Amino acid sequence: MKMIITLISTLFCVAYLSAQTHYYDVSRTFYENGYTYQCDVQRSKRVRLYNKDNELTYTKWVFKDTGKEPPFPYDIDDTKDDTWTKRKCYSIVNNAFSAEEKQRTRGEELDICIYIDxxxxxxxxxxxxxxxxxxxxxxPISVYRKIEIGLKENIWFTTTAEGKKMNYLVRTWRQKIGATLLPD
Structure with missing residues (x-):
């Protein structure tokens, strides 16, 4: 009897796993409700997903006046310190996912990159x-679109004189969906 229950449970798990659609297994363009997203899949199976209107995704980070990249390690004080943007970014990302999607992605990390004027x-x-x-x-694309719009509408930085010398500013982070930041 235990064997039959185990077999049936295993079949349900396999059916659940095979029912999930992997949308981003090959490079392609997605045309959705008035917006277009590009999915670039590298040989390593790493996916970069972005709005097709993006101009900075593959653009080098450089000084405006010289066109040269800053020396590594990057030690540019490009924005004034704030106490709210990181926490708000986490919140926007978390709130875009349904409870079922949060459960499905549990334990995995999403890399998010924002480009700042x-x-x-x-x-x-x-x-x-x-x-x-x-x-x-x-x-689905609609979740990533919701995150993009939320970040664009609700996040901003105060740039410094040094930051204004750059062609753009960038912030990246890895986030487990559902995770919150602990107070600093």
Whole structure:
């Protein structure tokens, strides 16, 4: 009897896993409700997903006046310190996922990159990176679009004189969905 119950449970698990659609297994363009996203899949099966209108996704980070990259390690004080943006970014990302999607992606990390206008401090572009084989590949474009819009509408920075010298500013982080930041 235990064997039959185990076999039936296993079959349900296999059916559940095979029912998940991996949207981002090959490079392609997605045309959705008035917006277009590009999915670039590398040989390593690493996916970069971004709004097709993005101009900075593959643009080098350079000084405006010289066109040269800053020396590594990057030690540019490009924004004034704040106490709210990181926590708000986490909240926006978490709130875009349904309870079922949070459960499905549990334990995995999503890489998020925001590109910031160096003059205004506003978020102007967003992209996402994950493996084509993990659970983030089963999340529909509409969720990533919701995150992009939320970050663009609700996040901004105060740029410094040094930051204004750059062609753009960038912030990246890895986030487990559902995770919250502990107080500093």
């Amino acid at each position: 160096s003059n205004t401090g506003k978020v102007i572009e967003v992209d996402f990176t994950f493996l084509a084989t993990n659970s983030f590949a089963t999340i």
